[in-house]
Amino acid sequence: xxLFLAPMEGLADAVMRDVLTRLGGIxxxxxxxxxxxxxxxxxxxxxxxxxxxxxxxCTPAGVPVRLQLLGSDPVCLAENAAQxxxxxxxxxxxxxxxPAPTVNRHGGGAxxxxxxxxxxxxxxxxxxxxxxxxxxxxxxxxxxEDTSLALDCARAIEAGGADELTVHARTRADRYRPxxxxxxxxxxxxxxxxxxxxxxxxxxxxxxxxxxQVSGCGDVMIGRGLIIRPDLAxxxxxxxxxxxxxxxxxxxxxxxALVRARVDPRHAPGRLKQWLGMLASAYPEAEELxxxxxxxxxxxxxxRRLRE
Ligand SMILES: Cc1cc2nc3c(=O)[nH]c(=O)nc-3n(C[C@H](O)[C@H](O)[C@H](O)COP(=O)(O)O)c2cc1C
Numbered sequence: 571x572x573l574f575l576a577p578m579e580g581l582a583d584a585v586m587r588d589v590l591t592r593l594g595g596i597x598x599x600x601x602x603x604x605x606x607x608x609x610x611x612x613x614x615x616x617x618x619x620x621x622x623x624x625x626x627x628c629t630p631a632g633v634p635v636r637l638q639l640l641g642s643d644p645v646c647l648a649e650n651a652a653q654x655x656x657x658x659x660x661x662x663x664x665x666x667x668x669p670a671p672t673v674n675r676h677g678g679g680a681x682x683x684x685x686x687x688x689x690x691x692x693x694x695x696x697x698x699x700x701x702x703x704x705x706x707x708x709x710x711x712x713x714x715e716d717t718s719l720a721l722d723c724a725r726a727i728e729a730g731g732a733d734e735l736t737v738h739a740r741t742r743a744d745r746y747r748p749x750x751x752x753x754x755x756x757x758x759x760x761x762x763x764x765x766x767x768x769x770x771x772x773x774x775x776x777x778x779x780x781x782x783q784v785s786g787c788g789d790v791m792i793g794r795g796l797i798i799r800p801d802l803a804x805x806x807x808x809x810x811x812x813x814x815x816x817x818x819x820x821x822x823x824x825x826x827a828l829v830r831a832r833v834d835p836r837h838a839p840g841r842l843k844q845w846l847g848m849l850a851s852a853y854p855e856a857e858e859l860x861x862x863x864x865x866x867x868x869x870x871x872x873x874r875r876l877r878e
Contacts, residue, residue: 572597573803574736574767576793577638577663577709579603581844584621584629585828589821590796591633593813595803599635600709600736600791603665605678606641606650616654627660636661636707639696640668642677642688648695655704662700664692664732666710666723669742680742683713686726693730705733709769712754713741720754721761728762736767736791755785767791773798775806797845798852815855822846822856823876835869842872 573595575582579602582590587599601620604611617623622635629635637659641647651662666689668679682689689708697706708727712720727735737758739750750770759766768787772778773795781790796802800821801813826842833841843864850857859876866872 572767572789573806574769574789574791575599575796575803576769576791577602577665578793578797581797582793583619585825585832586797586845587622587629587633587635588631588828589825590800590803591629591631593801593804593821594631595801595805595807596633596796598661599629599633600638600663601635603638603640603668603679604650605673606639606643606647607676608643608646610646610653611650613657616657616659620659623654623657623659627658634660636663636705638663638665638709640665640673640678642682642692644688644691644695647692648699651696651706652699655700659704661705661707661733662696663736664696664706664708666708666727667738667742669711669745674742680711680714683711683719683723683742686719686722689723690726690730693727693732697731706731707734707736708732709736709738711738711740711742712744712751715741715743717741717751717754721758724758724762728764732764734765734767735762736769739768739770739785752781752784755781755787759786765789769793771795773802775802775809778806794848797848812852815853818849818853819855822849826873826876830869830873838869839867839872842876 575596577600604619620637637654639647666682673679674681700706710723739752739754755768766787767789768781768785769791772781772792829841830838846856846860850860
């Protein structure tokens with residue numbers, strides 16, 4: 571029974587992974603996608619997205635971080651997967667789910683779900699290129715407009731030799747509209763033998779129980795639920811009451827200090843406000859703080875007012 575932190579571009583970067591994994595309960599993270607076009611990405615580019623590579627591939631709390639690649643060319647993806655493994659990534663994940671139009675226009679992400687043969691070629695090439703001890707995994711949605719190719723895609727990923735498959739139980743057309751189609755996870759589990767990780771709309775420990783029941787999957791990946799309730803993984807594992815705001819506020823302050831150390835001061839305030847805005851759906855105090863700080867644009871001044 572493992573709990574994964576989902577890759578979330580623009581939301582769960584190395585700083586957020588650091589803060590969340592310190593709180594406990596998360597067994598593994600998948601980093602936000604790195605886009606592969608026509609060439610071998612430099613070490614600098616890979617380290618920018620996954621600075622954990624310089625720390626043995628783990629967050630400071632010791633939780634492994636898989637590196638996710640997004641692209642459509644099997645040869646190029648395989649070369650980059652080998653390079654990432656060489657740099658110490660503890661696993662390579664392949665993205666077959668991103669719905670962003672800019673990404674899909676270039677043939678990457680969810681648009682590949684219309685082409686199970688290409689998915690197979692990508693997984694097989696990456697698996698061949700990466701040393702055996704390093705897992706090559708995949709993450710998919712259920713399809714583009716409908717679920718008609720969901721099973722074919724899952725079979726293609728298995729036949730390509732993937733070590734594990736995470737399924738976000740929605741099509742691209744579903745975007746993020748609830749509810750996620752957990753029953754599809756059970757159908758996929760009947761079709762393929764490779765380990766399946768269930769994903770989509772787990773917001774509470776009760777949801778975690780339900781998705782496991784409906785899907786039959788032991789392992790669950792959580793994205794937005796962990797941003798909104800940072801102690802969710804710990805509570806799922808150990809029970810207990812939700813973390814009160816007075817305990818969470820120092821975590822938010824520590825997050826912002828780390829953001830300011832890593833991010834351009836022009837962008838740092840936006841990152842804090844983004845998190846506070848999301849926390850507001852679970853914590854009224856975060857909503858109040860968000861309202862108070864919304865207009866502040868200066869990174870240092872924001873840090874001062876956060877401590878007030
Ligand atoms: C802001 C945002 C960025 C995302 N970026 C990625 C990404 O880089 N790679 C990926 O495979 N999925 C990405 N996803 C999808 C999530 O990993 C996850 O599948 C989805 O949010 C459903 O899980 P949840 O309901 O627990 O959030 C992203 C989702 C969000 C909301």
